[in-house]
Amino acid sequence: MPGERIIKFHESRGARTTIVEYIIAIALTGCVTALSLAIEPVVGHAAVSSLYLLLVVVAGFRFKRESVLFVAASSTLAWYTVFIPPRFSFQIGTVEDALIFASFFAVVVAMGHLTSRLHLKEVAERMRERRTAALYELVHQAGLAADLDSGLTAAVKLTETLFGVRAALLLSRSDGDLAVDAHPASSFQLSKRDSAAAAWAFGMRRAAGKFTENHPNASALHLPLLTGSAAMGVLSVLPAAGAAFDRSERELLEAFAVLIGTILERDHLHQDLKRAEIIKASERLQRALLQSVSHELKTPLSAVQAGIEALRREVGSPRSQAALSESRQALRRLHRMINNLLDMTRIESGVIHPNLDWCDVAELIQAATDLAADGIGETLVAIELDANLPLIRVDQPLLEQCLCNLLLNASANSASRAKVVIRARVAARQLFLSVLDEGSGISEADLPRIFGAFQRGAAATTGGTGLGLAIVEGFVLAHGGSISAANRPSGGAEFTMKIPVETLQQEVLERLA
Amino acid sequence: MKEKATALVIDDEPQIRRLLRILLEQEQYRALESDTGRHGLSEIALRRPEVVLLDLGLPDMDGMAVLERLRQWSRVPVLILSVRDGPEDKVAALDAGADDFVTKPFESAELLARLRAIQRRVQVSAEEAVFEAGHLVVDFNSHTVKVKGREVKLTATEYALLKLLALHAGKVVTHKQLLREVWGPNAEEQSQYLRVYMMHLRKKIEIPDAAERLLRTESGIGYRLMIPRQKS
Numbered sequence: 001m002p003g004e005r006i007i008k009f010h011e012s013r014g015a016r017t018t019i020v021e022y023i024i025a026i027a028l029t030g031c032v033t034a035l036s037l038a039i040e041p042v043v044g045h046a047a048v049s050s051l052y053l054l055l056v057v058v059a060g061f062r063f064k065r066e067s068v069l070f071v072a073a074s075s076t077l078a079w080y081t082v083f084i085p086p087r088f089s090f091q092i093g094t095v096e097d098a099l100i101f102a103s104f105f106a107v108v109v110a111m112g113h114l115t116s117r118l119h120l121k122e123v124a125e126r127m128r129e130r131r132t133a134a135l136y137e138l139v140h141q142a143g144l145a146a147d148l149d150s151g152l153t154a155a156v157k158l159t160e161t162l163f164g165v166r167a168a169l170l171l172s173r174s175d176g177d178l179a180v181d182a183h184p185a186s187s188f189q190l191s192k193r194d195s196a197a198a199a200w201a202f203g204m205r206r207a208a209g210k211f212t213e214n215h216p217n218a219s220a221l222h223l224p225l226l227t228g229s230a231a232m233g234v235l236s237v238l239p240a241a242g243a244a245f246d247r248s249e250r251e252l253l254e255a256f257a258v259l260i261g262t263i264l265e266r267d268h269l270h271q272d273l274k275r276a277e278i279i280k281a282s283e284r285l286q287r288a289l290l291q292s293v294s295h296e297l298k299t300p301l302s303a304v305q306a307g308i309e310a311l312r313r314e315v316g317s318p319r320s321q322a323a324l325s326e327s328r329q330a331l332r333r334l335h336r337m338i339n340n341l342l343d344m345t346r347i348e349s350g351v352i353h354p355n356l357d358w359c360d361v362a363e364l365i366q367a368a369t370d371l372a373a374d375g376i377g378e379t380l381v382a383i384e385l386d387a388n389l390p391l392i393r394v395d396q397p398l399l400e401q402c403l404c405n406l407l408l409n410a411s412a413n414s415a416s417r418a419k420v421v422i423r424a425r426v427a428a429r430q431l432f433l434s435v436l437d438e439g440s441g442i443s444e445a446d447l448p449r450i451f452g453a454f455q456r457g458a459a460a461t462t463g464g465t466g467l468g469l470a471i472v473e474g475f476v477l478a479h480g481g482s483i484s485a486a487n488r489p490s491g492g493a494e495f496t497m498k499i500p501v502e503t504l505q506q507e508v509l510e511r512l513a
Numbered sequence: 514m515k516e517k518a519t520a521l522v523i524d525d526e527p528q529i530r531r532l533l534r535i536l537l538e539q540e541q542y543r544a545l546e547s548d549t550g551r552h553g554l555s556e557i558a559l560r561r562p563e564v565v566l567l568d569l570g571l572p573d574m575d576g577m578a579v580l581e582r583l584r585q586w587s588r589v590p591v592l593i594l595s596v597r598d599g600p601e602d603k604v605a606a607l608d609a610g611a612d613d614f615v616t617k618p619f620e621s622a623e624l625l626a627r628l629r630a631i632q633r634r635v636q637v638s639a640e641e642a643v644f645e646a647g648h649l650v651v652d653f654n655s656h657t658v659k660v661k662g663r664e665v666k667l668t669a670t671e672y673a674l675l676k677l678l679a680l681h682a683g684k685v686v687t688h689k690q691l692l693r694e695v696w697g698p699n700a701e702e703q704s705q706y707l708r709v710y711m712m713h714l715r716k717k718i719e720i721p722d723a724a725e726r727l728l729r730t731e732s733g734i735g736y737r738l739m740i741p742r743q744k745s
Contacts, residue, residue, distance in 0.1 A: 291597070294596055294597075295570055295596050298596040298617050298618060299526055299528075299529065299596065299617065300528075301617075301618045302529060302596075302617040302618035302619065303526070303528040303529055303532055304618075305618040305619070305620075306529070306532035306533065306535075306536060306618075306619070306621065307532055309536070309620070309621040310532060310535045310536055310539065310621070313536075313539055313621070314539075331618075335618055355600075355601070355733065357688075357704050357733070358704045358705040358708050359708065360708045360709075360711070360712050362712065363708070363711065363712070363715075363730050364732075366726075366730065367730040367732050370729070370730075391705055391708055391709070395733075396732045396733055397600050397732040397733040400732050504705055506709055506712075
C-alpha cells in the first residue's frame with residue numbers, strides 16, 4: 001500500500017555474544033591507547049584520561065552490562081600502566097597513585113553504568129512507542145475500515161508484517177461454536193492439530209498451541225479474541241521456522257487479539273441494531289397498512305349503520321322497522337367479521353405485543369361478559385372464582401377479547417338458555433381461565449384442528465366467522481400462554497387458557513395502602 | 514323548548530358528516546360541518562359550538578394535533594369519533610384533552626349518550642350537591658353515600674374515587690387521571706392500588722341483580738360511572 005507507514009516490530013537484534021564484545025572491547029582499548037600515545041606529548045597524560053572516559057560512554061550505549069564493566073576495567077588498567085609514571089609499568093608506589101587509580105576506576109565504572117542504564121531505558125521507550133504505533137495502526141486500518149471483511153483483512157496483513165509471521169482468523173459462528181474454516185483473509189489453513197488447539201483456546205478463553213502449555217505440539221500460537229463478555233474467535237499466528245516470540249511480542253499479540261475481538265463485537269452489536277431497526281420499520285409499515293385498511297372498511301360501514309339508525313328513529317310502518325332491524329343485525333355481523341379479519345391479520349403479521357398492567361380477574365371476567373352480552377343472547381353465564389385471587393399482570397383488553405370469543409363460541413354451540421361456566425384460578429404463577437359449556441361437545445375429527453382459521457364445527461350455528469378460536473389462540477400465544485380444548489366427561493366442551501403471570505397478593509397491597 | 518345547542522362535526526368523509534347532521538338534527542342540535550382540521554379550528558373560534566365531534570384521521574393535520582392546538586385556548590367538550598379502536602389511541606386522545614370517544618361504526622344511542630355526558634360536565638357546577646344515578650345517591654355536602662336508600666360506609670379513598678367518577682358521570686376517566694387525583698401525582702403508575710379500591714367500591718355500591726351495573730370497565734383505558742336512562 002503506497003504512502004502507508006509500516007512499523008516493523010520484529011527486527012533481528014545483534015546476537016553478539018559476550019566473548020565477541022570482550023574482544024571488541026580489547027581492540028577498542030588498544031586503539032584509544034595508540035591514539036593517546038600519539039597525542040600525549042602535546043596534551044599531557046592527564047588529558048588522555050578523558051579519551052578513555054569517552055570510550056566507556058560509547059560502550060555503555062552499545063554493549064551489554066558486563067562488557068561495559070570490562071571496558072571500564074581495561075581502560076583504567078591501560079591508562080594507568082601506559083601513562084601514569086613510571087610509564088609502562090603497573091606499580092602503585094604511593095598513596096597518591098593508589099588514590100588516582102581508584103578514583104579513575106570508580107568514575108569510569110559509574111559512567112559506564114549510567115550510560116548503559118540510559119540506553120536500556122531508551123530501548124524500552126522505543127519498544128513502547130512501537131507498541132503504541134502498532135496498536136494505533138491496527139485501530140486505524142482495521143477498526144475504521146468501511147466493512148468488517150476489509151477490516152479483518154487489514155488486521156491479518158498488519159499482524160503478518162509486524163511480527164514476521166503468517167496469520168489466520170477463526171470466527172465464532174452464530175450458534176456460539178468456533179467456525180471450522182478460517183476467515184478468507186487468513187494466509188494459512190490450520191492443520192488438524194492446530195484446529196484442535198484453536199478450539200481449546202476458544203473454549204477455555206486462554207492461549208494455546210506453540211510456546212504454551214496447552215497443545216504445545218501445534219505449529220501455531222492460538223490466541224482467543226476476548227471481549228468483556230465472550231470470545232469472538234481465535235487469532236492463530238504461525239511463526240517462521242525457528243523463530244520465537246519474546247515477552248513484549250507476546251503481549252502485543254495478545255493486545256492485537258483483544259482489539260480484533262472488540263472490532264468483531266462492535267460489528268455484531270451494529271448488526272443486531274440494524275436488524276432490530278428493520279423489524280421495527282416493517283412493523284410500523286404493517287400497522288399503518290392495517291390502520292388504513294381498517295379505515296377504508298369501517299368508514300362505509302359506519303355510514304350504512306348511521307343511515308339505518310337514522311331511519312329507525314323516524315316513525316315507519318312495522319314492516320319497514322322489521323326490515324331495518326334485520327339489516328342492523330346483518331351489519332353487526334359484517335362488523336364482527338371485519339374486526340376478526342383485522343385481528344387475524346394483526347396476529348399473522350406479528351404486531352401484537354401485550355401491554356401488561358395489574359388486573360383484577362373478577363373485573364376482567366365481568367368486562368368480557370359485557371363485551372359478549374350482545375352475542376350470547378339468552379345464555380346464562382355462571383362465574384366460579386377462587387376466593388382471594390391475587391392481582392395479576394396481563395394485557396387485560398387482549399384477554400377480555402379471548403374470553404369473549406370463547407363465550408361466543410360456547411353460546412353458539414349450546415342450546416338457548418343453556419348454562420356456560422367461566423372458571424378462574426391462579427396457581428404456580430399461572431392464570432387458568434376456563435370456559436365450560438353443556439353443548440354438543442367437539443367431535444373427535446374437529447379436536448386437532450379446532451384452533452385453525454376458518455374451521456367451523458359441523459354443529460356450529462350460522463353467524464360465526466370461523467375465526468374466533470384462531471384469534472383466541474393467536475392472542476394467547478402472543479401473551480406467552482397456551483390454550484387447550486377438550487370434551488367434558490359430563491358432556492359439552494371445555495376450553496382452558498393457561499397464561500404465565502406475575503402476581504400480587506391483595507393483603508400485601510392493603511397493608512401498603 | 515330549550516335553546517338548541519350547536520355541534521360541530523370535523524370529519525373528512527362527506528357521507529359521515531351528512532348522516533351525523535341528520536342524527537344531530539333529529540336530536541335538536543344545530544349542526545356545523547368542517548372537512549379539515551384547520552377549518553374546524555377556525556369554526557370553533559368563530560362559531561363557538563357547545564360540543565365538537567372530531568375524527569382523528571383528517572387530511573390536513575392529525576386529529577391529535579387539532580386537539581392539542583384547540584386545548585391551548587378552548588375548553589369546549591370534544592368527542593373523538595374514529596375508527597381507531599386500540600386502547601393506546603384512546604388513552605392518547607384522552608390525555609391530550611378529549612372528553613370521551615366513540616369508535617366507528619357507532620350506535621346512535623351510545624353516541625348521543627356520550628354527547629350528553631360531556632356537555633353535562635360543563636354544566637355541572639360545584640353547587641350541585643347531590644348526585645344520583647340509579648340506586649346510588651352521593652351527597653357531596655355531607656359526604657354520605659346511599660345505595661337503595663340505605664347509607665353505606667366508604668373509606669376516605671373509596672369516597673374520593675367515587676366522587677371523581679360521579680363528577681364525570683357518563684364519561685370515561687382514565688387510570689392515570691384517577692391515580693393522580695386520588696393518590697397524588699407520584700402514583701400515576703401504581704395501578705395496583707386502583708384495582709384493589711375499585712374492587713372494594715364495586716362490592717359496596719353495586720347491586721348484583723340490578724338491570725345495569727354502574728361501574729363500567731373501559732379495558733386498558735379507565736372507568737366510567739354509568740347514568741342509567743331515566744324511565745319516563
